Amino acid sequence: MPDADLSILNEIYTVILERKNTPADNSYVCSLLNHRKGINKILEKVGEESIETILAVRNDNREEIISESADLLFHLLVMLAAKDISLEEIAEEFKKRRK
Ligand SMILES: N=c1c2ncn([C@@H]3O[C@H](COP(=O)(O)OP(=O)(O)OP(=O)(O)O)[C@@H](O)[C@H]3O)c2ncn1[C@@H]1O[C@H](COP(=O)(O)O)[C@@H](O)[C@H]1O
Known part of the structure; x- marks a missing residue:
């Protein structure tokens, strides 16, 4: 299987x-980053989308x-940007774990 081209993730992160x-x-991204609930709004969305992903798998709906x-x-990208964590740092973490 060929490597996936994940450059779109970098592109979206740059827009964020x-x-x-x-x-x-x-801007939806601005509405999240500047929400009156602060970081909690982004965390709510991460939680909601996690649950929706779990339900999708349970439903076996590809x-x-x-x-x-x-x-x-x-x-997650919005959350990382809010916390000033770069995708490079996540990539480095994966590289450290590589056996
Ligand atoms: N990839 C995305 C993307 N994926 C999902 N979403 C939004 O995420 C939301 C998903 O939440 P829900 O399904 O719960 O929908 P909702 O009811 O509108 O959400 P809430 O009212 O609960 O916040 C929707 O409003 C989607 O439009 C996205 N919004 C933006 N992008 C990218 O981000 C870029 C910048 O977006 P803006 O900041 O809006 O210009 C865009 O050009 C896109 O490339």
């Missing part, structure tokens, strides 16, 4: 950082699993 640095109107996993990954 742009939204963090330059707030934009009608399309739903893909869609909910994308939602979960997206909200």
